[in-house]
Amino acid sequence: MAAISFGSILLLLLSLSLAQLLRWNPMWFGRSAGELPSSSEFFVFHEHDTLDDALFQHVGQLGDEFDAYRNHCLRVLSFAVHHLGGLRNVTNRQVNLMALALAYHDIALWTDGKLDYLDPSAALLLRDLRKNDKSGSVQDLQDADFVTLREIVLQHHKLTTWTPPEGSQADELLVNAVRKGDWADATIGMIRFGLPAAYLEKAYTELPEGGFHRILARMGGRLSPDSITERLAVLNIFKL
Known part of the structure; x- marks a missing residue:
């Protein structure tokens, strides 16, 4: 009897948890x-020139995963602008800085x-900026902007x-x-x-997840197929 009662409690808790998850994130269940x-x-960016210009420098390395990564960057940019109060409350400069950093945030x-x-990833961002600065394509970036870009990635x-x-001069x-x-995007x-x-x-409908x-x-398996230790290196990216 006690076992049945315990099982019933577990089933009830599981049902309540699933109901809460459905309420919290119904799109997980279609x-x-x-x-x-x-x-x-609630604006969703479908494109952004700064982000695209940066990403297209590495289209060869991204290969057929380019669109999936680009859509991830655009969704995150959209959500970031929302957290700053929406388009009416951000400047073009702020959006451009976030877009530039996002192009590189997972790129390595x-x-x-x-x-x-x-x-x-942060190192590549700064290298590309130095390279582009020599060609005259980087304008109006201040010392504080470089610090902000690096910290966004890190x-x-x-x-x-x-x-x-x-x-620190970071924003x-x-x-x-x-x-x-x-x-938000990484955890769907x-x-x-x-x-x-x-x-x-809305964001996932307009910008497909694409795998x-x-x-x-x-x-993990693709980059470190024979080394559990190397696979565990991914834990270094997470911070409390």
């Missing part, structure tokens, strides 16, 4: 999350073949709020907006810092 009001707060998975990819897997160290608002946006809304489920559904999460899940 259900619509409802309509959003027409508002600049492809360009360097690194599971511990934050530092090499901190985008931090779960809790990032606070800049004393003396804390931009770093944390991208951080929240990336967690399980961790989303208040983003409405309907907004995620991006499956690509990430397979990176």
Whole structure:
């Protein structure tokens, strides 16, 4: 009798958990999350010149996974702008900085073949900026912008709020907006810092996932097929 009672309790808890998950993120179950009001707060970028210009420098390395990565970057950019209050509350300069950083935030998975990819991704961003600066294609970037770009890449897997160290010139608002946006997209809304489920559904409808999460899940075996130790290097990208 006790065993049946215990099993019934477990079944009830499981049912309640699934019901809460369905309520929290219905699109996981193929259900619509409802309509959003027409508002600049829920804007979805379908393209962005700064992001695309940066990404096309590495189209060869991204190969047939280019579109999946680009859509991920555009969804995160959209969510980041939402966290800053929507299009009416951000400047073109802020959006451009976030877009540029996002083009590189995971890029070393492809360009360097690194599971511990934050530092090499940030390094490639700065190398490309120096190269483009010599060609005259980088304009109006200040010292503080370079610091912000680097921190956006390095901190985008931090779960809790990032606070800049004393003396840092990094824009804390931009770093944390991208951080929240990336967690929302990487977890398909399980961790989303208040983003409405309907907004995620809108973003995934307009910018198809394209197998991006499956690509990430397979990176360990693809980049380090014979080394468990090397696969565990991916844990270095996560920060509390």
